[in-house]
Amino acid sequence: MRVSEEEVRRVAELARLAFSEAELRQLAGEFNRILEAFAKLNEVDTTGVPPTAHVLKVKNRFRADQIRPSLPRPEALRNANAVKDGSFVAPLVME
Amino acid sequence: MELCDLTLHEIKDLFAQKEVLPSMVMASVVKRIGEVEEKLGAYLALDLEAALAAARAADDRIKAGRALGVLDGIPVAIKDNLCQAGRETTCASRILQGFVPPYTATVVQKLLDQGALILGRTNMDEFAMGSSTENSAFKPAKNPWDPERVPGGSSGGSAAAVAAGEAIAALGSDTGGSIRQPAAFCGVTGLKPTYGLVSRYGLVAFASSFDQIGPLAKDAEDCALMLSAVAGFDPLDSTSVRGTPVDYTQELDRELTGRTIGLPREYFGEGLDPEVRRLVMAAVAQLEDLGARVVEISLKMTEYALPVYYLISSAEASSNLGRYDGIRYGRAAAGREDLAAYYTRTRAEGFGPEVKRRIMLGTYALSAGYYEAYYQKAQQVRTLICREFAEAFRVVDAIVTPTSPTLPFRLGERLTDPLAMYMSDVCTVPVNIAGLSALSIPCGFARGLPVGLQIIGRPFAETTILNIAHQYQKVTGHHRARPCGTGHDRAEQEGGSPDEV
Numbered sequence: 001m002r003v004s005e006e007e008v009r010r011v012a013e014l015a016r017l018a019f020s021e022a023e024l025r026q027l028a029g030e031f032n033r034i035l036e037a038f039a040k041l042n043e044v045d046t047t048g049v050p051p052t053a054h055v056l057k058v059k060n061r062f063r064a065d066q067i068r069p070s071l072p073r074p075e076a077l078r079n080a081n082a083v084k085d086g087s088f089v090a091p092l093v094m095e
Numbered sequence: 096m097e098l099c100d101l102t103l104h105e106i107k108d109l110f111a112q113k114e115v116l117p118s119m120v121m122a123s124v125v126k127r128i129g130e131v132e133e134k135l136g137a138y139l140a141l142d143l144e145a146a147l148a149a150a151r152a153a154d155d156r157i158k159a160g161r162a163l164g165v166l167d168g169i170p171v172a173i174k175d176n177l178c179q180a181g182r183e184t185t186c187a188s189r190i191l192q193g194f195v196p197p198y199t200a201t202v203v204q205k206l207l208d209q210g211a212l213i214l215g216r217t218n219m220d221e222f223a224m225g226s227s228t229e230n231s232a233f234k235p236a237k238n239p240w241d242p243e244r245v246p247g248g249s250s251g252g253s254a255a256a257v258a259a260g261e262a263i264a265a266l267g268s269d270t271g272g273s274i275r276q277p278a279a280f281c282g283v284t285g286l287k288p289t290y291g292l293v294s295r296y297g298l299v300a301f302a303s304s305f306d307q308i309g310p311l312a313k314d315a316e317d318c319a320l321m322l323s324a325v326a327g328f329d330p331l332d333s334t335s336v337r338g339t340p341v342d343y344t345q346e347l348d349r350e351l352t353g354r355t356i357g358l359p360r361e362y363f364g365e366g367l368d369p370e371v372r373r374l375v376m377a378a379v380a381q382l383e384d385l386g387a388r389v390v391e392i393s394l395k396m397t398e399y400a401l402p403v404y405y406l407i408s409s410a411e412a413s414s415n416l417g418r419y420d421g422i423r424y425g426r427a428a429a430g431r432e433d434l435a436a437y438y439t440r441t442r443a444e445g446f447g448p449e450v451k452r453r454i455m456l457g458t459y460a461l462s463a464g465y466y467e468a469y470y471q472k473a474q475q476v477r478t479l480i481c482r483e484f485a486e487a488f489r490v491v492d493a494i495v496t497p498t499s500p501t502l503p504f505r506l507g508e509r510l511t512d513p514l515a516m517y518m519s520d521v522c523t524v525p526v527n528i529a530g531l532s533a534l535s536i537p538c539g540f541a542r543g544l545p546v547g548l549q550i551i552g553r554p555f556a557e558t559t560i561l562n563i564a565h566q567y568q569k570v571t572g573h574h575r576a577r578p579c580g581t582g583h584d585r586a587e588q589e590g591g592s593p594d595e596v
Contacts, residue, residue: 008455015413015458016420016435017451018443027455030513034456037514038402038469044476051474052481054304054334055530055554056291061333075197079424082431090422091431 003031098123099260100577103317106263107165110157117153117168120263121146121212124170127260128214131579136236137246137256139175140183141215146170149212156210165320167210172262174253175216176223177308178297179203186299187231188221190425190445200297201332202266202308202325209324214262218252221447222416223273223301225249226519229510230449237506238280239578240544244503247277247519253311254281259579264312264321268298270305271404272498272523275535278311279498279547282537284564284574285311286318289554290530291336293322294329300415302408303334305527314574315536315564319343322557338555346558347565352386354563357491361397362522367500370541375497378538378548378567382495385566392487392494396480397525403480404524405517406460406473412450413457419445452513477528484529488553493563496522498535498547522549532557536564537573545573 005028012019019027073086082089098106098120109115125143132138153168162168173179176186178196185191199207206213220230228236228251236251238244239259246255250267254277257265267274269287278285286309293308300306310321322343329335358379363372383389421427421441428440446454460469487494499519509516526533531551538548548567552560568574 003459007459011455011459011462014462015454016417016438016442017446017454018439019451027452030452031456031459033514034405035469038406041399041402041406041472041476044396044399044472044479046472046475046479049475049478051471052477053474054290055481056334056336058291058334058336063330071197078197079194081421081427088422091434091437093434 003028003035096577097127097260097580099127099263100580101263102313103165103169103264103320106169110162110168113158116157117150117212118147120168121150121170124214124261124263127579131239131259132261134237134242135239135255135259135261136218136234137252137259137261138172138215139185139187139218139231139233139252142182142213143215146212146214153210153212162210164209164324166206166324168212169263170212170214171206172214172217172253172256172265173203173206174219174250174265174267176219176268176299177203177266178299179213182216184216184299186222187219187233188446188450189232190419190442192426194424196297198297201294201329203297205325206266217250217256217265220249220251221450222299222412223249223268223270224412224449224453226272226276226516227504227509228252228277229506230447232447235506238503240282241503244505244544245280247280247499247503249273249277250285250311251277254278254283254285257281257283257311257313258577260577264310264317266308266321266325267311268306268308269527270302270408271527272520274309274311275498275523275533275547275549276519278535279537280503280545282545282573282576282578283311284314284318284534284536285309286322286534286557286561287526287532288322288326288557289532291334292326292555292557294327294332294335296329296331302411303415304411305408314568315534315561316344316347318534319347319561341558343557343561346562349562350386351382351563351566354387354493355491356382356387356389356563357392357487357494358389359392359394359397359487359494359496361394362496366518366521367497368502368541371497371500371502371546374539374541374546375495375548379495381567381571382563385570387563390491392491394483394487394525396476396483399476400480400525400528401517401521403473403476403528404520405456406469407477409453409457410460410470411457413454413461416450416454449513480525481529484525484531492552493560494551496549496551498522498549502541502544502546526551530554532560534560534564536567537576539573540576
């Protein structure tokens with residue numbers, strides 16, 4: 001399975017990343033080498049084997065729904081690039 | 096030997112005898128930092144004024160015999176992916192430049208509560224992605240045994256700082272070997288705890304089903320003390336496991352008679368440096384002399400561990416790093432006219448090449464049409480790797496392997512070849528895949544460079560692997576060699592390895 005530069009460009013859009021043409025060419029080459037090496041996994045018969053997402057047996061952990069102090073709003077906003085009326089400011093999504 | 100070259104437990108004993116005070120240890124560490132830091136680049140930020148003030152307060156407690164705990168007055172370093180309120184935390188990434196966390200990681204709070212002196216934040220590969228610390232956006236860290244070589248990664252700054260006496264002990268994080276491999280490269284002892292043992296609240300996430308925080312220190316006893324200080328249940332981390340507090344020093348002095356150690360042949364195949372093999376096999380013989388029974392075992396799934404690790408960890412990273420959008424925190428691109436373009440510019444400018452490569456690989460592995468072939472396949476093989484380890488641990492108490500197949504490599508040597516860099520982790524990633532406990536201890540020197548022995552244990556069997564490591568260190572001297580300071584220890588190493596003491 002060869003990965004084309006066009007495909008790498010599409011993945012970059014999904015990942016919200018941008019690359020120059022030269023970088024795209026290089027990435028496509030690296031992708032193909034890496035995925036070729038990783039294709040080794042196809043040797044393994046995994047019929048009927050359940051996937052492991054994480055190794056712990058714990059599922060959801062619940063706690064009592066009690067009101068507790070939380071981070072003060074100015075603290076939560078302190079690292080933002082733009083703040084207005086106690087909120088984060090994001091670029092306009094719709095006119 | 097200077098105070099900064101002593102172990103944590105030696106300093107603790109000197110404190111108890113009131114022969115030494117925290118300020119004296121701090122002065123020695125500060126002096127060493129002044130001598131070597133510019134050359135080694137182990138730290139991204141130093142916080143010496145706060146640490147010196149904390150040392151004076153610790154002096155009074157030690158003098159009054161009211162120490163807060165074994166870490167009271169001990170200068171330690173923390174990796175720059177652990178949040179501390181009011182201190183810039185960057186993960187060695189431009190995208191987090193200027194980020195000042197509003198809260199403190201549980202492990203850092205535990206260190207502070209026990210009186211530890213936090214010296215500063217150590218250098219690392221950007222977002223902990225790498226095996227050489229060359230992926231730091233700010234500067235590479237260097238190996239104290241040979242500054243032309245890498246200290247390993249991603250916790251290379253923590254390992255270099257401890258080896259060089261720029262800290263008495265340190266915290267790192269280990270997603271695929273990021274504590275153990277730099278510990279091996281720098282000749283220190285590093286422990287990756289079982290998944291779920293140490294709280295990750297306040298650790299900047301890389302790959303959430305693998306990440307664990309653990310200690311890097313000068314010997315197994317120090318690692319046991321550090322682990323005892325930071326382990327334990329935390330309601331703020333949903334993957335934290337409930338359990339009663341454990342004193343991880345409790346089994347250190349147990350004899351090895353009755354312990355069975357497995358030697359997996361797959362870890363000794365192609366690509367292993369003959370010098371590394373020789374020193375690891377000598378260490379295995381030493382463990383046999385100490386009474387352990389060594390049996391050869393086979394872990395046939397080993398060759399699949401690297402692709403499983405890189406597919407799953409990159410997928411998790413692509414999701415975890417989605418949060419860096421330039422809106423709520425972190426460095427942002429100029430111009431805010433269009434949301435999607437703003438995100439893209441922020442991320443394209445803020446992330447380095449390896450982080451982008453992993454986000455891309457992970458996004459690809461998770462994308463429609465490839466999910467089953469890559470991500471799901473890797474998760475299924477992960478199940479088989481877990482089962483194989485569980486099977487092995489029915490007959491052995493621990494598994495011994497090299498930590499890294501090679502000696503520390505030169506700066507730049509693997510930077511242009513991602514696959515060659517990924518190969519550095521071939522012996523360490525299986526442990527994270529299965530969520531096991533493991534540590535690396537120095538087992539000798541080849542061409543003047545340290546070699547690490549990895550000891551892998553069952554989940555939550557940290558006392559067992561620490562016991563094996565400590566018994567080995569009681570009869571060997573590799574962990575006592577220091578690269579900086581007198582110069583005497585270094586010369587001794589180059590002549591060969593001082594086996595018996």
